[in-house]
Amino acid sequence: MNLAETAARTASSPTTALPVVSAAGVEAWHVESPVVPMIALAFTFEGGAAQDPEGKAGCAQMLARLLDEGAGDLVSDAFQERLAARAIELSFHAGPDAVGGSLKMLLKHADEAVALLALALAKPRFDTDAIERVRGQMIAGLRYQQNDPGVMASRRFFKEAFAGHAYGRPSSGTIESVAAITRDDLVALHAQVVGRGRVKVAAVGAIGADRLAESLNLAFGALPEAGALKAIPRTTVQDLGRRVVVDLDVPQSVIRFGMAGVAWRDPDFIPAYVLNHILGGGSFTSRLFQEVREKRGLAYSVGTSLVSHRSAAMVWGYIATKNERVGEAMGVIGDEIARLIGDGPSDEELQKAKDYLTGSYALGFDTSTKIAHQLVQIAFEELGMDYIGRRNEMVSRVTQDDIRRAAGRTFADGRMLAVAAGRPTGF
Missing domain, CATH: 3.30.830.10 (Metalloenzyme, LuxS/M16 peptidase-like)
Known part of the structure; x- marks a missing residue:
């Protein structure tokens, strides 16, 4: 070798x-x-x-x-x-x-x-x-x-x-x-x-x-024992369904949107992770990329990710588009979330997502520094030293029932909090 x-x-x-x-x-x-x-x-x-x-x-x-x-x-x-x-x-x-x-x-x-x-x-x-x-x-x-x-x-x-x-x-x-x-x-x-x-x-x-x-x-x-931390109460995204504008005189609005999520420690995190990949986390293959950018040319970049803090979790999304096309873009995003709530992904779509997520996982460990940071984050989340060995198997086992359950916990009725910085119309 x-x-x-x-x-x-x-x-x-x-x-x-x-x-x-x-x-x-x-x-x-x-x-x-x-x-x-x-x-x-x-x-x-x-x-x-x-x-x-x-x-x-x-x-x-x-x-x-x-x-x-x-x-x-x-x-x-x-x-x-x-x-x-x-x-x-x-x-x-x-x-x-x-x-x-x-x-x-x-x-x-x-x-x-x-x-x-x-x-x-x-x-x-x-x-x-x-x-x-x-x-x-x-x-x-x-x-x-x-x-x-x-x-x-x-x-x-x-x-x-x-x-x-x-x-x-x-x-x-x-x-x-x-x-x-x-x-x-x-x-x-x-x-x-x-x-x-x-x-x-x-x-x-x-x-x-x-x-x-x-x-x-x-x-x-030689470090002393640390002092007591303030208790941080659990919380979730508030004001779902509300839209807020930050007035900036720019030709393109930047939008951040979010809804409930599941934390990394939660048993439903992996199904939610696969679901997020299908919606907006999968870069060129995600539904939002295909529907918002490729088919309609509404934005250069659009996507979603899962945010997991100690006391809160959410699905977090982003898009930037011309002020006059904000309403249309947000409508497409809402429609795709509604489709996933109502119909879920196809079996082929789900399998492709799992294949990508398992096949690409090792790319996050291609340097010593990346391995160290991955390990310390897993330790911080108390997922166990064997998590890396178990992770792909957990992804592979995700079923349509798991996806529906994750969608119910994250997308719920499809309402989201959205904030646009710019001068959007139709928002």
Whole structure:
């Protein structure tokens, strides 16, 4: 077997993941691959933007952007120079329910890379100049987005769909909320979220179990236990059937629409996933792509996806079209949803969807970094280390009865909340 074949087999066989537990009790899902002398590490801590202090939306995003802006006795420039000198890739991110990150390094620089990660997690500096620089970048981005129809439609959709709920606040904040965030807010949120007992880790690459256990201890073992998280109540998309316009003087409207969904942990997630592929998730083969774009030329892009948060799930869709054709486009989308509710897909359509979803699954595991991120997300959702091995079988077993049940839980009577940014007619 040549190098390329070995790499391909390793990338497409993530079911070989095994648990590694450090002396401090930190567990990682581990895929050892000696093909290339590199290591990819992904990690996530429970608690993200939904934990932002009241009136301080954007705090988790700012926290994530500041974790590598200086740590321990290294100011921002010195910290970044240490990373660059060893070609270490370290990044952090924040979503609605988690703060996480990734680390990629050559095997020979692993000890230094892990030491820098440990510093960033346990001893971020939160220096005033770094805070103000990141604050300025965030506010500049928010000002720029005020003229972006896609961003404005998305932000308004979540505000209406989850009114009064943590998910209704923009994760990136507002100009006013970002301006109000203090260093004390960042320190408090860090203590609340970044803790040893709340982390999920995946490691892929040229590192053995014993050395990985030592690295886990160094990176996460010294972290304190995290503070208590705020309870985030379960919710669902509100105002189904309502349509909202965000007035922007642009020739093309961008629409975001949504309805109820099922969470990744739900037994009906896989049937809903197959159903979504048929409706709008299947790119060129989906009903919406064929009916809206190919047959009528109403839009360049149209589609749907499943959104699964800790306390909410939904079917989420998008389309952009000329203002004067918005009514027609939304009518076609509604008709296709009604057809799936009433008739379901054909047997051939269902089989093609299952064949594609099972055949393409391995493409999401073609690099060490992708495997690590997939594994850590599966760990975060508590789906089990064998999920990747079970997933295609679950897709293959989906029946027409499963599809009808999923349609009843997601599409219901076909009503949706829709938000258009632009000056649409017929909406």
